[in-house]
Amino acid sequence: MSRPVLTVVLLSLVSLLASGCGVLSGGLRGVDLPGGADLGDDPYEVTVEFSDVVDLVPQSLVKVNDVPVGSVTTIAVDPHSWVAEHGVRVTILDDPRCVNLMEEFIAARPELWNEDIGV
Secondary structure: OOHHHHHHHHHHHHHHHHHHHHHHOOHHHHOOOOOOOOOOOOOEEEEEEEOOOOOOOOOOEEEEOOEEEEEEEEEEEOOOOOOEEEEEEEOOOOOHHHHHHHHHHHHHOHHHHHHHHOO
């Protein structure tokens, strides 16, 4: 291999490695993970506080009864109280079928509903 060709190959390799490092150092945070919730065009954003959380990262799925409803967007910890605060995007479903299903569930199992919402 001639010297100019070798130089071009090495420079190309260095460029690819450098650009790959940029992607891996945070550029992929905006990429949706496969199997995630479809958040639609205008997701609703909420903040959730937990006193005990282990191994939670951005882009983690948010599930309700094993159904993906959103994803974690941010994570912060209060240094004084050690309470973890998470930004979460969820989809609000105003589908009559979903509303009817939820009403039936609440009527059939109010104790589970009250437990989930902290009553």
